[in-house]
Amino acid sequence: xxxxxxxxxxxxxxxxxxxxxxxxxxxxxxxxxxxxxxxxxxxxxxxxxxxxxxxxxxxxxxxxxxxxxxxxxxxxxxxxxxxxxxxxxxxxxxxxxxxxxxxxxxxxxxxxxxxxxxxxxxxxxxxxxxxxxxxxxxxxxxxxxxxxxxxxxxxxxxxxxxxxxxxxxxxxxxxxxxxxxxxxxxxxxxxxxxxxxxxxxxxxxxxxxxxxxxxxxxxxxxxxxxxxxxxxxxxxxxxxxxxxxxxxxxxxxxxxxxxxxxxxxxxxxxxxxxxxxxxxxxxxxxxxxxxxxxxxxxxxxxxxxxxxxxxxxxxxxxxxx
Amino acid sequence: xxxxxxxxxxxxxxxxxxxxxxxxxxxxxxxxxxxxxxxxxxxxxxxxxxxxxxxxxxxxxxxxxxxxxxxxxxxxxxxxxxxxxxxxxxxxxxxxxxxxxxxxxxxxxxxxxxxxxxxxxxxxxxxxxxxxxxxxxxxxxxxxxxxxxxxxxxxxxxxxxxxxxxxxxxxxxxxxxxxxxxxxxxxxxxxxxxxxxxxxxxxxxxxxxxxxxxxxxxxxxxxxxxxxxxxxxxxxxxxxxxxxxxxxxxxxxxxxxxxxxxxxxxxxxxxxxxxxxxxxxxxxxxxxxxxxxxxxxxxxxxxxxxxxxxxxxxxxxxxxxxxxxxxxxxxxxxxxxxxxxxxxxxxxxxxxxxxxxxxxxxxxxxxxxxxxxxxxxxxxxxxxxxxxxxxxxxxxxxxxxxxxxxxxxxxxxxxxxxxxxxxxxxxxxxxxxxxxxxxxxxxxxxxxxxxxxxxxxxxxxxxxxxxxxxxxxxxxxxxxxxxxxxxxxxxxxxxxxxxxxxxxxxxxxxxxxxxxxxxxxxxxxxxxxxxxxxxxxxxxxxxxxxxxxxxxxxxxxxxxxxxxxxxxxxxxxxxxxxxxxxxxxxxxxxx
Numbered sequence: 001x002x003x004x005x006x007x008x009x010x011x012x013x014x015x016x017x018x019x020x021x022x023x024x025x026x027x028x029x030x031x032x033x034x035x036x037x038x039x040x041x042x043x044x045x046x047x048x049x050x051x052x053x054x055x056x057x058x059x060x061x062x063x064x065x066x067x068x069x070x071x072x073x074x075x076x077x078x079x080x081x082x083x084x085x086x087x088x089x090x091x092x093x094x095x096x097x098x099x100x101x102x103x104x105x106x107x108x109x110x111x112x113x114x115x116x117x118x119x120x121x122x123x124x125x126x127x128x129x130x131x132x133x134x135x136x137x138x139x140x141x142x143x144x145x146x147x148x149x150x151x152x153x154x155x156x157x158x159x160x161x162x163x164x165x166x167x168x169x170x171x172x173x174x175x176x177x178x179x180x181x182x183x184x185x186x187x188x189x190x191x192x193x194x195x196x197x198x199x200x201x202x203x204x205x206x207x208x209x210x211x212x213x214x215x216x217x218x219x220x221x222x223x224x225x226x227x228x229x230x231x232x233x234x235x236x237x238x239x240x241x242x243x244x245x246x247x248x249x250x251x252x253x254x255x256x257x258x259x260x261x262x263x264x265x266x267x268x269x270x271x272x273x274x275x276x277x278x279x280x281x282x283x284x285x286x287x288x289x290x291x292x293x294x295x296x297x298x299x300x301x302x303x304x305x306x307x308x309x310x311x312x313x314x315x316x317x318x319x320x321x
Numbered sequence: 322x323x324x325x326x327x328x329x330x331x332x333x334x335x336x337x338x339x340x341x342x343x344x345x346x347x348x349x350x351x352x353x354x355x356x357x358x359x360x361x362x363x364x365x366x367x368x369x370x371x372x373x374x375x376x377x378x379x380x381x382x383x384x385x386x387x388x389x390x391x392x393x394x395x396x397x398x399x400x401x402x403x404x405x406x407x408x409x410x411x412x413x414x415x416x417x418x419x420x421x422x423x424x425x426x427x428x429x430x431x432x433x434x435x436x437x438x439x440x441x442x443x444x445x446x447x448x449x450x451x452x453x454x455x456x457x458x459x460x461x462x463x464x465x466x467x468x469x470x471x472x473x474x475x476x477x478x479x480x481x482x483x484x485x486x487x488x489x490x491x492x493x494x495x496x497x498x499x500x501x502x503x504x505x506x507x508x509x510x511x512x513x514x515x516x517x518x519x520x521x522x523x524x525x526x527x528x529x530x531x532x533x534x535x536x537x538x539x540x541x542x543x544x545x546x547x548x549x550x551x552x553x554x555x556x557x558x559x560x561x562x563x564x565x566x567x568x569x570x571x572x573x574x575x576x577x578x579x580x581x582x583x584x585x586x587x588x589x590x591x592x593x594x595x596x597x598x599x600x601x602x603x604x605x606x607x608x609x610x611x612x613x614x615x616x617x618x619x620x621x622x623x624x625x626x627x628x629x630x631x632x633x634x635x636x637x638x639x640x641x642x643x644x645x646x647x648x649x650x651x652x653x654x655x656x657x658x659x660x661x662x663x664x665x666x667x668x669x670x671x672x673x674x675x676x677x678x679x680x681x682x683x684x685x686x687x688x689x690x691x692x693x694x695x696x697x698x699x700x701x702x703x704x705x706x707x708x709x710x711x712x713x714x715x716x717x718x719x720x721x722x723x724x725x726x727x728x729x730x731x732x733x734x735x736x737x738x739x740x741x742x743x744x745x746x747x748x749x750x751x752x753x754x755x756x757x758x759x760x761x762x763x764x765x766x767x768x769x770x771x772x773x774x775x776x777x778x779x780x781x782x783x784x785x786x787x788x789x790x791x792x793x794x795x796x797x798x799x800x801x802x803x804x805x806x807x808x809x810x811x812x813x814x815x816x817x818x819x820x821x822x823x824x825x826x827x828x829x830x831x832x833x834x835x836x837x838x839x840x841x842x843x844x845x846x847x848x849x850x851x852x853x854x855x856x857x858x859x860x861x862x863x864x865x866x867x868x869x870x871x872x873x874x875x876x877x878x879x880x881x882x883x884x885x886x887x888x889x890x891x892x893x894x895x896x897x898x899x900x901x902x903x904x905x906x907x908x909x910x911x912x
Contacts, residue, residue, distance in 0.1 A: 062438045063465040084825040084858060144628070152622040170623050173839070260568070260625040261835035264828065277824040286820065287438075 056292040069288075076292035085273060093269040097247050099183050105243060107187050109236060112198035113224060128199075131192025143257035146185055147172065173262040182258065182267075197239070198232055205231035234318040241312055241320055245305030248297045270297065381418040382706045385443035386766040387436065388421070389429035389450075393760040395421065401744060402761060406727045411764070415710050421765060433457070437467055442698035444707050447766035449693050459504050459696055460497040460810050468696040471495075471502040474708035480715040484508055484770070490689045490885050493877045497810060500878075505711050505768045507691035511889035512795050514771040515686040518647040519794040521785070524667035524903070526553040526642055534669040538577065538610060541643075541672050545619040548642035562635055563619045563642045567627035570645045571611055571620060571838070577671055578607040579680035581804055583830060584867050589801040590687040591882040594871050596864040598830070598852045608837045608844050615838045633657075639664065648776070649755070652786035659900040667903065668789030670797045681803045688807060689885055695768050714769040724772050726762040738895045741778050754779045773889045782899040784907040791889075792908055800884035807882075809874035811866060819866045822859040829858055 025032070051066065056076055058069040080086060111131070118124040134142070149156040150171035160166045171177050209227045218226065252271035259267035274293045277286070305320075313319035395408065403409075408419055422443050424432040429449070436442055437457065446468070462468045475482050482502075485492045491508050509515040526548055527534065535541035545563035547553075554561060566574075572582055579585075580603040586592045597604050614620045621627065635641050636654050639661065644650070651666055658664035671679045685691055697707045713719035725732040725739045732739045741758075743749070748757040758779060781787040811819055833851050836842040842851070875882045893911055898904070904912065 061465045063440060063467055065440075079821055083821075085828055147623070147626055147628070170625070173625060261831040262625065262839060264832045264835075268828070273824070273828070276828065277820070 053291060053295055055288045056295045058288055060288045060291075072288075076289050077296065079289060080274075080293050080296065083273075083277075085268065088265070089268050089270045089273045092266060093248055093250050093271075096179065096182060096250060096269065099179060100186060101243060103183055104187050104190070105240065108191055108194035109198055109232075111191055112195040112202060112232075113228060115195065115199065116202050116228065117220060117224075128192060128195075132196065133192070134189045135193035137189070139251075139253050140257065142185065142189060143254065146181065146258065150181065172258060173260065175263040175266045178259070178263045178266050182254070186254075198235060201232040201235040202228065233316070237312050237316060237318040238320065241305065241308045244308040245301050247304050248300045379416060381412065381416050382703045383418045383420065384445065384701075384703075384707055384710065385420045385422060386445040386447060387433070387443040388423060388447040388766040389426045390423040390765070391426060391449075391759055392756060394423060395765055398761045402727060402730060406730070407722070407764060411710070411713075415706065415713070417706060417710060423765075437462065437465075440467065440700075442467060442700045444698060444701035444704075445695060445711070445766055446698055447693075447695040447768075458810070459694055462696065463497060463501060463503050464813070466699055468503060468698050469701070469704050471504070471697070471708065474697070474705045477705040477708035478712035481505060481712050484715060488689065488885055489878055489880045490687075490882065493874060493882065494688050494690045494808060496877055498812075498873045498877060504694040504696045506694050507768050508770045509685060509689050509691065510770060510887065511773060512686060512798065512886040513790050513889045514773045514776065515683070515689070515886060516648070516790055516795045516798070517685065518645070519668055519789060520643070520645050520671065521651050521666050521668050521789070522643040523548070523553070523641075524665040524906070525663035529553055534667070535672055536670070538672045538674075542613065542619065545614075545642060546617070549617075549619060553642070554639045556639075560638075560640055561642055562621045562640050564614065565621055565632055565635060565641045565644050567624050567629070571614060571624060573645055573682055574614060575607040575611045576682040576804060577674075577680055578603055578610060579674060579678070579802065579804060580604055580607055581682070582834065583827065584806050584864070585804040586806060586871075587804075589799075589803045589884070590805075590807050591875060591884075592801070594806065594864065594868045596855075596860055596867075598855050598860070599864070601848070601852070605844050605848060608834070608848075611834070611838050612840060612844070616840050648786050648790055649780045651789055652780045652783050655783035655785045655902065656899055659902060665785065665903045667785050667906065668793040670793060678802050679797055679799070681798055682805055683798065683803055684805045686798065686886060687800060687803050687805065687884065691771065693768065695766060711767055714764065714767045719767075720769045720772070723764045723767055723769050724762070724775060731761050735895055738892060739774060740895065746778065773891055777891055777893075777896050781896070784898065784901070784903040784911075787893075787898070787911050788903075788907045791911055795888070806867070807871060807874050809867075809870035811870045815866050815870070819863055822863045822866075826855065826858045826860055826863060829854060 055066055055069065057071060057073060058066075059072050059075075060066065060069045064070075115124060115128060118127070137145075148154055151157060152168050152170050154171075157166075157168055157171060161168050171181060205228065209231070210223055213223050213227050248270065250269050250271055252269075252275050255267060255269050255272040256275065259272065270293060274290055277289065309320050411417070412419055426449065433446070433448070434457070436446075459468065463470070471478060471481075485495060485502060488508065491506070492502075495504055495506055496502050522535065522544065524534070527544060530544075530547045530551065530553075532540070532544050532547060535544050548561050548563040549559075552559065552561065564570075564574075575582065576585075579587075580595065580597045580600045583597055584594055585597065587595050597607070615624070632641065632644070632646075633654075637657065639658075644666075651668065654666050655664075658666075671681060673679050695711060697704050697711070701707050714723050721728075721739065725741070726745075728734065728739075730742065731745055732741050734740075741754075744761060745757045746754055748754075752760060758775075776790070781790055810816075833842070833854075837844060837847070837851075898912075
């Protein structure tokens with residue numbers, strides 16, 4: 001820019017650029033129209049509503065509106081942090097997420113890898129269809145099934161009793177079993193669906209690579225290690241970063257549907273605590289408090305996402321930005 | 322050509338810009354419009370309701386009503402009830418133009434929240450169920466300037482104001498601490514009408530083991546143990562559920578001791594507030610009772626998150642020994658099992674304590690009102706007209722219309738007694754009485770007083786339920802041993818402080834009670850630590866705040882609280898029983 005500011009020749013250059021730009025725009029204007037629609041969507045539905053986050057610093061009353069409500073500074077955050085249960089809910093949220101990441105993240109990858117090795121197309125498709133069916137079952141129904149199957153007379157309870165001689169009890173009242181139930185049911189529900197994206201990535205790998213690997217004398221396991229895995233590594237890394245970015249956001253629904261006071265110690269997460277806090281007492285809706293907690297979650301998530309992305313860029317060529 | 326294209330592009334872009342600016346504009350206007358608080362009137366109403374052209378001298382006043390719709394909307398009844406009999410009739414009578422905005426009940430809370438948060442309320446807002454389900458209370462809505470003080474339209478609502486002025490207790494419910502009248506509610510004038518549920522047990526099973534109806538907690542537990550151990554249904558399996566319920570039912574069983582889980586009243590609604598864990602002796606008894614029920618498996622093991630649909634199945638399978646539920650279920654089950662050789666579910670009194678007192682947990686009775694409320698919003702262009710319309714249903718004529726429906730279609734007069742027709746009680750499309758009533762009767766969104774003549778025909782059709790409502794549950798009720806906290810309100814600052822304390826305290830208590838219940842903690846060893854921790858979490862301060870709010874409630878309207886409900890008179894000869902089973906146990910004058 002600084003170089004182009006030379007007094008001599010600046011005018012013609014500028015003019016030339018202007019005509020270039022004009023020509024360019026005349027030629028591609030429609031693409032910009034299409035872009036504008038998308039931009040408008042984000043501006044209208046994502047950026048403008050963001051000013052509502054102000055109520056985290058206010059005592060929000062609907063009739064006074066977002067701008068008209070009184071400022072209270074960091075009061076809503078203080079209320080959250082000073083709770084006797086803040087650390088516990090924070091720990092539970094992080095722990096459930098970490099466990100989900102440790103077990104729930106690799107599961108679809110492994111599943112996709114094995115599925116990819118299947119040669120019988122009919123069998124492969126059947127397996128795939130069955131595996132992603134649970135994705136379409138509503139969470140409420142899944143929770144109902146869990147309650148039913150893990151009941152003291154439920155199917156799973158009975159099977160476990162026959163196989164391992166475990167006690168016939170209501171498993172969801174057992175705080176030692178809660179996390180396992182939560183994670184395993186999550187994997188069961190999302191396994192097939194999450195595998196789709198990996199299967200798509202797998203189909204993009206150049207088959208010549210496999211051929212040459214075979215010529216070099218690789219068995220199927222070594223092919224998996226040296227061709228398949230590197231081939232889908234970018235997908236894995238991107239999904240991993242995105243997953244890290246959702247570390248503190250744990251949907252409240254599943255917890256509300258599965259937990260009870262017997263398991264609070266391990267099951268009570270930030271969102272369920274806020275739900276009880278904001279909605280359960282005295283019938284007053286505390287919008288500001290919930291927003292403050294949400295904002296806190298968002299900041300942590302954004303930080304984690306940035307760190308994960310930075311690390312990924314540092315150690316591999318793949319990153320979100 | 323290029324130029325034209327260019328222009329087109331610019332046009333498209335500028336249009337987009339305008340649209341997005343308009344979208345930006347929308348939010349600010351709604352906020353600036355609302356900063357003026359209670360005085361806001363918006364003009365959006367005219368465009369949202371369609372004005373029908375009538376020949377009336379004055380244009381009809383459009384009135385929009387929001388309500389949570391159940392299984393049936395008002396249009397579903399048009400196969401039997403012509404519009405001019407209800408909505409059309411009302412439109413003409415009041416020169417109004419009614420329009421309804423509805424939300425399915427499961428979305429009602431969210432929709433109401435959005436409506437309030439954007440200040441786009443309909444003229445009339447009607448909330449079904451307790452305030453807690455809606456997470457917002459009328460006095461908060463009033464403080465936020467979203468509903469009007471009904472005193473400002475007092476001259477248009479003479480009937481309702483008459484009821485409110487004549488009944489100090491009802492007045493306490495519908496007003497806030499600053500003397501504003503906030504809503505139209507459902508007054509209860511007779512105890513039988515407010516008595517909606519209680520304890521019941523299998524009389525035929527008790528007879529098998531020569532046990533009488535339980536009079537004390539010990540006798541109750543003895544009966545449950547007998548059901549658990551002796552295979553009363555005789556199928557050779559130990560599949561009996563001695564007492565069927567969920568976590569909530571277990572807490573209500575605990576309330577029989579006279580102290581509730583957190584806060585409760587001593588000396589009835591006019592008494593004073595106590596915090597359960599501070600009442601050491603009673604709370605220990607309460608915890609022991611709950612723990613006994615759970616650990617001895619006298620309640621179904623899956624009582625946490627128990628699905629009540631399961632209960633009807635278990636009843637049909639002849640497995641349930643006792644329950645704590647509504648009158649409707651008692652009636653339904655006895656009808657459902659009318660063909661069973663012995664099945665007889667029979668009501669019994671709340672067991673007496675050692676001091677001979679029976680304790681109760683009856684909210685509706687002490688406040689002489691149901692939860693459901695209807696309010697006039699500050700958006701209403703003609704609040705007086707809305708008031709006039711809503712007041713009509715408290716008059717005899719309006720009450721009959723919304724409670725019994727249309728004469729000749731949904732009810733017939735038998736002397737001076739309105740009897741439901743077969744459309745309701747023996748529905749040709751096989752709807753249950755409750756569904757038929759929901760489909761064909763009632764003007765949505767309005768309120769009226771409760772009428773025993775309805776429930777007598779719909780839910781008192783077996784000896785068991787009739788005896789329960791008219792005698793067993795109602796006779797023993799005493800207001801001074803009733804323990805629920807009245808619907809008191811705190812000031813905003815107090816409510817914030819209270820919520821901050823209770824968020825932790827409630828969690829701690831729920832969790833601790835669960836530990837006592839399952840036996841992880843023992844009452845003897847851990848109770849003192851439990852109470853100490855409650856104090857650490859601020860229980861004393863919470864009690865103070867709760868007490869202050871209740872005292873304000875008791876003083877509302879300048880009169881102290883006094884129990885007001887009378888007893889009902891009804892001509893039972895007009896109402897046939899559906900089954901005679903157990904008739905020998907029913908008081909003869911109820912036949």
